[in-house]
Amino acid sequence: MKKLILLSTIFILSIGCACKKSTVSALDIPKYMNSITAEELKTHLSIVASDEMEGRDTGTKGQKKAGNYLISQYKANKIPFPKGATNYYQNIPAAFLNAKRNENLNDSENIWAYIEGSEKPNEILVISAHYDHVGIKDGKIYNGADDDGSGTVALLEIAQAFAKAKKEGHGPKRSILFLHMTGEEHGLHGSRYYSENPLFPLANTVADINIDMIGRRDEAHANSNNYVYIIGSDYLSSDLYKICEEANQKYVHLNLDYKYNDRNDPNRFYYRSDHYNFAKNGIPSVFLFNGTHADYHKPTDKVEKIEFEALAKRAQLAFTTAWELANRESRPVIDKDGK
Ligand SMILES: [Zn+2]
Numbered sequence: 001m002k003k004l005i006l007l008s009t010i011f012i013l014s015i016g017c018a019c020k021k022s023t024v025s026a027l028d029i030p031k032y033m034n035s036i037t038a039e040e041l042k043t044h045l046s047i048v049a050s051d052e053m054e055g056r057d058t059g060t061k062g063q064k065k066a067g068n069y070l071i072s073q074y075k076a077n078k079i080p081f082p083k084g085a086t087n088y089y090q091n092i093p094a095a096f097l098n099a100k101r102n103e104n105l106n107d108s109e110n111i112w113a114y115i116e117g118s119e120k121p122n123e124i125l126v127i128s129a130h131y132d133h134v135g136i137k138d139g140k141i142y143n144g145a146d147d148d149g150s151g152t153v154a155l156l157e158i159a160q161a162f163a164k165a166k167k168e169g170h171g172p173k174r175s176i177l178f179l180h181m182t183g184e185e186h187g188l189h190g191s192r193y194y195s196e197n198p199l200f201p202l203a204n205t206v207a208d209i210n211i212d213m214i215g216r217r218d219e220a221h222a223n224s225n226n227y228v229y230i231i232g233s234d235y236l237s238s239d240l241y242k243i244c245e246e247a248n249q250k251y252v253h254l255n256l257d258y259k260y261n262d263r264n265d266p267n268r269f270y271y272r273s274d275h276y277n278f279a280k281n282g283i284p285s286v287f288l289f290n291g292t293h294a295d296y297h298k299p300t301d302k303v304e305k306i307e308f309e310a311l312a313k314r315a316q317l318a319f320t321t322a323w324e325l326a327n328r329e330s331r332p333v334i335d336k337d338g339k
Pocket of ligand 1: 130147148184212213273
């Protein structure tokens with residue numbers, strides 16, 4: 001109990017300091033956080049995880065169609081592609097995608113959008129989610145509404161919230177790169193490609209918040225969807241752990257479940273989504289996840305099974321965590337060895 005009170009006091013003090021140095025106020029956070037709504041998430045997901053996208057397998061027509069939708073949303077919100085890029089795509093050649101597992105994938109693309117920081121534009125916060133899924137098998141479309149349609153649309157809403165804040169004079173101090181990864185289901189290829197071909201130096205990349213499956217609940221939480229698993233936040237940085245905790249305590253009030261943060265957990269989720277390609281390069285990374293369920297990697301992972309209020313709250317936690325990372329005075333300290 002004492003620890004919790006201490007942490008929230010520190011948080012209030014640190015926000016107080018930030019107020020003096022810029023126009024960004026803690027009072028603004030709920031306003032923008034609440035622009036992330038269950039309704040808008042549902043609108044986006046009903047398109048991204050529709051049959052028309054044919055399960056979004058890497059390099060397929062369906063995936064490209066889903067990618068076009070994402071880009072149309074960034075354009076509608078006037079969120080540009082990043083500085084130094086020529087469009088919203090990071091092209092990944094088939095040779096790279098197929099090298100590891102000897103597969104037969106076509107060329108594919110990560111998709112990126114960018115909000116430039118006002119005070120430390122060269123320091124980059126990455127928020128990531130993969131938009132590929134496993135396609136069509138035996139004539140059945142695997143819509144991947146939770147995996148990872150949920151993270152994909154969360155990213156759209158988080159970007160929109162930051163864009164709204166910027167428009168009203170409360171833009172982030174650091175730059176934010178929104179990265180929709182391809183090739184995750186085939187072996188984290190998109191994030192590996194980005195980490196080997198980063199648009200911004202990895203040394204300037206302050207953290208990655210990765211979102212993969214946040215629209216459902218697992219068996220262990222059958223009685224309540226008011227939770228999210230937090231994985232990896234304390235592996236490299238005690239700051240990142242504290243920032244997630246405080247952002248949650250102050251604004252979102254989910255139960256943060258650290259079960260899968262245990263390095264000995266046999267599921268090894270820490271190694272199984274895109275943040276790992278940042279973490280292995282020493283970048284503090286946190287993975288938000290709802291756990292698996294009966295529809296995981298089944299054609300029944302459909303939009304109608306998504307719990308949109310829970311999805312919104314988890315996306316709001318990613319947003320409030322990102323807000324602090326993008327606006328606090330110093331980047332999160334690296335004081336752990338990741339092991
Ligand atoms: Zn996934």
